[in-house]
Amino acid sequence: MLSPDKIKTLQAIEQKILWLSTWMIHHANNIRPNPDGLKIGGHQASSASCVTILTALYFAALRSQDKISIKPHASPIFHAIQYLLGNQKVENLINFRGLGGAQSYPSRTKDYPNVDFSTGSVGLGVAITLFTSLLQDYLSAHQMLPQDHQMGRMVALLGDAELDEGNIYEALLEGWKHNVRNLWWIVDYNRQSLDNVTKHHLNKVIADQFKSYGWRVVELKYGQQLQALFQQPSGHLVKDWLEKCSHDLYSALVYKQERAWRDQLRQDIKDPQLDKLLSKYNDQQLNTIMTNLGGHDFNTLLQGFEQAHDSQPTCFIAHTIKGYQLPFAGHKDNHAGLLTAEQIKTLQEKFAIPTGQEWSPSAGMSQSKEEIQKFIQSSPYQQKISKTVLQPIKNLPDKLPDIGYHERQSTQEAFGRLMTEVSKLDDLWVNHVVTTSPDVTVSTNLGGWVNRRSIFAKNEQQDLFRQLQIPSAQRWHPNPTGQHVELGIAENNLFTALAAFGLAEPLFGQQMIPIGTLYDPFIARGLDAMIYACYQDARFILVSTPSGISLSSEGGAHQSIVTPLIGISQDNLNYYEPAFADELSILLCHAIKNLHHRPTINKSAAYSTYLRLSTKSIAQPKRNVTAALENAIIQGGYWLKEPASQSKLAIISCGVITAEAMAAWEQVSEDCPEVGLLVITSPDRLYAGWDQHQDNANEESHISQLLSVLAPSAHLVTVIDGHPATLTWMGSVHGHHVQSLGVTHFGQSGSLSDLYRLHHIDRQSILHACAQALVKMF
Numbered sequence: 181m182l183s184p185d186k187i188k189t190l191q192a193i194e195q196k197i198l199w200l201s202t203w204m205i206h207h208a209n210n211i212r213p214n215p216d217g218l219k220i221g222g223h224q225a226s227s228a229s230c231v232t233i234l235t236a237l238y239f240a241a242l243r244s245q246d247k248i249s250i251k252p253h254a255s256p257i258f259h260a261i262q263y264l265l266g267n268q269k270v271e272n273l274i275n276f277r278g279l280g281g282a283q284s285y286p287s288r289t290k291d292y293p294n295v296d297f298s299t300g301s302v303g304l305g306v307a308i309t310l311f312t313s314l315l316q317d318y319l320s321a322h323q324m325l326p327q328d329h330q331m332g333r334m335v336a337l338l339g340d341a342e343l344d345e346g347n348i349y350e351a352l353l354e355g356w357k358h359n360v361r362n363l364w365w366i367v368d369y370n371r372q373s374l375d376n377v378t379k380h381h382l383n384k385v386i387a388d389q390f391k392s393y394g395w396r397v398v399e400l401k402y403g404q405q406l407q408a409l410f411q412q413p414s415g416h417l418v419k420d421w422l423e424k425c426s427h428d429l430y431s432a433l434v435y436k437q438e439r440a441w442r443d444q445l446r447q448d449i450k451d452p453q454l455d456k457l458l459s460k461y462n463d464q465q466l467n468t469i470m471t472n473l474g475g476h477d478f479n480t481l482l483q484g485f486e487q488a489h490d491s492q493p494t495c496f497i498a499h500t501i502k503g504y505q506l507p508f509a510g511h512k513d514n515h516a517g518l519l520t521a522e523q524i525k526t527l528q529e530k531f532a533i534p535t536g537q538e539w540s541p542s543a544g545m546s547q548s549k550e551e552i553q554k555f556i557q558s559s560p561y562q563q564k565i566s567k568t569v570l571q572p573i574k575n576l577p578d579k580l581p582d583i584g585y586h587e588r589q590s591t592q593e594a595f596g597r598l599m600t601e602v603s604k605l606d607d608l609w610v611n612h613v614v615t616t617s618p619d620v621t622v623s624t625n626l627g628g629w630v631n632r633r634s635i636f637a638k639n640e641q642q643d644l645f646r647q648l649q650i651p652s653a654q655r656w657h658p659n660p661t662g663q664h665v666e667l668g669i670a671e672n673n674l675f676t677a678l679a680a681f682g683l684a685e686p687l688f689g690q691q692m693i694p695i696g697t698l699y700d701p702f703i704a705r706g707l708d709a710m711i712y713a714c715y716q717d718a719r720f721i722l723v724s725t726p727s728g729i730s731l732s733s734e735g736g737a738h739q740s741i742v743t744p745l746i747g748i749s750q751d752n753l754n755y756y757e758p759a760f761a762d763e764l765s766i767l768l769c770h771a772i773k774n775l776h777h778r779p780t781i782n783k784s785a786a787y788s789t790y791l792r793l794s795t796k797s798i799a800q801p802k803r804n805v806t807a808a809l810e811n812a813i814i815q816g817g818y819w820l821k822e823p824a825s826q827s828k829l830a831i832i833s834c835g836v837i838t839a840e841a842m843a844a845w846e847q848v849s850e851d852c853p854e855v856g857l858l859v860i861t862s863p864d865r866l867y868a869g870w871d872q873h874q875d876n877a878n879e880e881s882h883i884s885q886l887l888s889v890l891a892p893s894a895h896l897v898t899v900i901d902g903h904p905a906t907l908t909w910m911g912s913v914h915g916h917h918v919q920s921l922g923v924t925h926f927g928q929s930g931s932l933s934d935l936y937r938l939h940h941i942d943r944q945s946i947l948h949a950c951a952q953a954l955v956k957m958f
């Protein structure tokens with residue numbers, strides 16, 4: 181425990197952080213010029229609520245090997261802390277929520293290196309800490325951490341209403357399966373959400389849930405002043421009253437302050453002894469005691485943290501007050517509330533901050549600057565451990581192993597074959613591959629890879645089916661050297677795990693090659709977590725299969741239509757949809773090599789990859805892939821059938837539907853030999869290149885070059901097993917006419933030929949579109 185003097189210093193730092201965060205928001209909303217006249221926002225109440233907890237963590241409890249994720253709307257507190265730690269510039273605080281200023285919500289990519297995890301969409305920043313603890317265990321078991329690595333704690337500060345988010349429980353269950361450890365989740369239990377006061381006894385429900393998953397629960401309900409009051413004669417009456425006091429009544433009394441406590445206690449506790457106890461305090465003192473909750477008391481917090489010194493995952497329920505020490509404390513509408521200029525002035529006077537010194541890190545503090553600095557520098561978090569030296573993965577492949585020529589195969593089969601061959605390599609880079617899948621490992625063809633590289637488990641487990649000699653194609657033997665993390669079905673967990681594993685380099689100094697597989701339609705199920713992974717520049721490869729209506733009989737619920745549009749529009753993610761096995765081999769290899777490039781000046785560059793594959797087997801071209809073709813495949817497309825110069829018609833296809841396009845091309849080209857067939861491997865990369873080069877007269881984009889061979893009046897017939905708008909934009913590259921075929925309605929069960937016909941993406945429909953184009957031309 182800290183000495184009383186040190187606790188005093190912590191309190192002084194807490195007050196400074198509270199002031200800076202409140203002022204930062206006030207300044208952005210009321211003082212900085214605001215040409216738009218729109219609300220700038222920031223959350224003074226939510227920030228104040230966790231000021232004590234975060235001060236205790238950063239200046240006393242966190243160790244330098246720990247990582248922390250902070251509820252998004254506490255961003256001002258976080259920036260103020262970083263400012264005191266010397267990691268944040270005052271200009272950024274002044275420009276809070278402005279372009280280039282301190283971000284609204286802590287951001288790994290837009291703030292500075294000290295942000296361990298970006299947050300914003302509540303729930304996700306909590307769950308990622310769990311998967312980061314799993315990652316740390318994985319790296320430790322694979323001896324991929326420096327020898328002197330000290331296992332860090334993954335800490336999340338979350339709001340009590342944040343626990344409404346289902347992804348948290350999905351993560352908890354997954355964590356239970358993997359025996360996760362070294363986790364601290366600290367609930368800022370202020371009994372309020374955005375709209376409302378939370379339901380009474382939520383804390384008990386939360387505690388029960390965590391306990392059932394094997395977590396330790398430490399409830400930090402009362403501060404030391406309240407605990408001392410309980411020890412006094414008839415103090416237990418006040419404790420009993422508080423235990424029963426509903427959330428809304430407590431919050432309302434916090435807001436009303438002072439006299440309200442005495443009146444309410446007298447009204448509710450009909451015991452003559454009570455008056456004797458209450459008479460010891462004036463209204464102000466009584467208010468201070470009654471609002472002395474555990475989450476605002478350093479001794480209580482630090483004692484609580486000490487209870488969780490081992491590696492058992494621990495949930496702290498720290499009772500706090502939303503808007504702590506601010507005039508709207510406890511008011512149910514305070515979430516977006518902002519102090520008035522008058523209220524700010526009063527607060528400034530309370531903190532003894534002279535006018536003009538509002539941004540000072542020390543003004544108004546009774547301790548000297550030097551004393552504060554000495555204290556900050558001696559905190560465990562500031563004790564720098566030797567920074568891990570980055571070891572980039574050596575000898576990444578130029579080519580993936582040969583899987584032989586197969587006359588017909590699907591891209592999913594090719595993926596399985598490639599991964600099986602990769603699993604046999606002795607190359608060191610393969611040791612950096614970690615695969616993961618939400619209960620679709622076998623059905624996405626990762627079985628061969630897993631048979632050789634095993635399932636990851638911290639402790640070796642027996643394959644009982646094998647021991648009992650029950651035949652199975654899956655030779656799964658979970659052990660600490662396994663390279664496949666098997667997840668339950670929750671797709672949110674897949675993406676959150678990819679987010680964590682994809683940050684292995686910045687978090688632990690170890691480059692990984694995380695490859696996740698799932699069914700394409702279920703990207704939608706985990707989409708927010710996928711966006712979250714991309715938002716913080718996690719590096720991963722996503723393989724989604726099957727996709728589109730090409731999985732035929734499974735029906736509309738399993739057929740994906742929107743994913744190509746997601747692929748195009750998702751920032752920080754390259755979307756590819758190969759038609760043939762040789763394209764996939766090139767693209768997977770490229771994805772692996774590209775993964776760990778760090779940002780360059782090329783704004784359209786992305787480093788993670790999404791491969792949309794299919795289970796439909798199609799005839800494969802027998803060809804030697806030249807360097808030029810390889811380059812074109814990576815850039816997003818190539819002419820499978822070259823058009824004649826100034827041709828007036830081209831068929832453009834993407835992915836598995838290329839087989840239908842090919843059949844249509846063969847027929848059209850009999851009458852119209854000038855027609856070309858353009859195969860698109862990435863609508864996304866083509867679009868990004870076109871977008872980037874539009875204003876650049878000196879460089880032509882790949883798609884512009886490809887289409888420039890056509891006559892200006894040419895017609896394009898595009899086709900994809902996905903939403904047709906994915907390719908429609910290509911008409912704008914040179915002003916060509918375009919007719920786009922694709923899927924616009926939920927699919928149905930049916931044979932492939934029936935479904936392709938129904939959705940007008942079959943050979944006949946492509947032919948029909950070509951015929952219409954030819955009619956229009958002549």
Ligand SMILES: Cc1ncc(C[n+]2csc(CCOP(=O)(O)OP(=O)(O)O)c2C)c(N)n1
Binds near residue numbers: 229302340342374515
């Ligand atoms: C996924 C998602 N939905 C909604 C929001 C908007 N939102 C931000 S904070 C908040 C209330 C959070 O309450 P709580 O977690 O208790 O935090 P407090 O401000 O009380 O500390 C909401 C609904 C969000 N950021 N993310």
Ligand SMILES: [Mg+2]
Binds near residue numbers: 368371
């Ligand atoms: Mg809350």
